[in-house]
Amino acid sequence: MPLRLYNTLTRRLEPFVPADPSRVTFYTCGPTVYDDAHIGNFRSFLAADVLRRWIESPLCELATDAADPDNPAKVHKGPRQVVHVMNITDVGHMTDDAAGGESGEDRMAVAGRRLAEAKKAGTLPPGVDVNPSDPYQIARFYEARFREDAVKLGLKVAMDAAGDPTLMPRATESVPGMIAVIGRLAERGFAYVAGPIGGRAVYFDVQKFKAYGSLSGNTLERLRSGAGGRVSGVNQSQKRHPADFLLWKEDPRHVMKWPSPWGEGYPGWHIECTAMAASRLCRSALRADNGQSRLGEPTYTEPLIDLHSGGEDNIFPHHECEIAQSCCAFNADPASVTPQRGMYARMWFHPRFLLVEGDKMSKSKGNFYTPRDLFEKGIEPAAIRLELIRTHYRSNANFTFQGLADSQRMVERWRRVQAEPSGMGDAAAESRVLRDFAAAMSDDLNVSAAIAAVNSWASGVTTPGAAEQRAIQQFDAILGVLGLERPRSAETAIGVFGPGVPRDAAVETKLIARRDARAAKDFKKSDAIRDELAAMGYAIKDLPGGKVEVRRA
């Protein structure tokens, strides 16, 4: 069965039919780097990662004819490569949303102030030396932390980018490409310049693009009325339509600025993705490297890329604007572009938000976690990854500590299937579970059902053999949990201190006393010691060989 996905653009389940099934192009809107990414950000990046891994899997089949998707003669079985690009947004966009990104404070400056305070308070991690008044240093600092977290959680694009940096391009290094695209939009009459010299703004003219609104289900009329009283002031009054969005802002005093035909300033929020996606995934449309950029002729009648993803909040305005500016820069006839013929990307993939313990995640509620927070608690990356991917991407997932514990146990169970030495192996069961797994994944990436298939198969495996190890390896190529880094336990003469549990001499003393009591068959005493440890917040487990594992209860 070929892969079907829910396409936000058409609001339908559709077969995924890339231009070239052996080389699929995929762009994911990546992180902003003025703070650490949190688990909600990672849920959406991980959903994209699972999708990418599934398309690369030999188990995945793709239709090659949208009109006849189930025809076995028109199915692509591989081998297949996915070129997956995820950008780094290191241009500091503005805090003041109501004015359309032209006023307020630069987010990178806000981050700098926060870092400066942390530096003063001495709460920066040891070994960190970052100058809080240099926006580039701030961006690189958070970017490095993001890459580290991403690799720990098995984000393949981050692992690949270690060898090929062009897979995770930086917005600040893609400005010439953005300027080229803006220039083309102005040339073709889709953009206009407003405001006085010294404070000019280039806007995209939404009324010139008929299909504007089709991704988010908006119309220009509704956008105009919905804008209401919230859009006011000088920036709005110089626009031709309230939904017109900023492409370039002239502002010579801005913290990050570049020269352009419209004066020294900074790019708008949406243009960076168009430039980076085109220059890395569709080089005939735009080549932009190291300050040189060259646009191809605007002769496209087909989408530039196969697949585009981002969090659900990106649907409007970000992706809506990205579609508009991309089609108007590259398509032969932007007026004839329709959702059914594909706009800029063939398939639009939007994972939903993550809740925490049933609540919206927010700093004020104290339910706001980064992967780092969880690593520090001794929770291993595999458990976090599984917890974040095991709910269907189009539902609001609920992150809970109970769920994290469930995920941890599942991972351990799979490890046993993978690791335990061999029996005969059951090739029939293997082919059955591979088929069920593939059917679930191909059905709009139903990871829960796929995991259910793995679990019911795994519970029937008593003596794993070659067939079982082969199967679990194929599943994990997609789920991506078994190969992740595991936190090490600290081992002493008697204790094995689990992840996140510091070695403690008082605990050691009690363990020794307990061992002696058990040797003397004084179980009353040994049980009392176990209770004391429980009161201190530790759970213990006797290991073969006499050592005792110590974990947090």
Added chain:
RNA sequence: GGCCGCGUGCCAGAGUGGACUAAUGGGGCGGAUUGCAAAUCCGUUGGGUAAAACCAUCGUCGGUUCGAAUCCGACCGCGGCCUCCA
């Protein structure tokens, strides 16, 4: 205020007209194992019965249908967007 999505058992979470007696995992309960635990393995987990029959159940109320967790309507609750956000 406008637009969109969701609501499943103790919890998480699949299931979108008949095989739902609701997948799967966790938790609970019983058993094996253990000095006792933990971990692991086996069984069980709406009510009812010896077993059945029967009754109840997928936010609430109503409707469509021979048949509804699934389709339609209203209401309630939650989430998203309506130029910060994954």
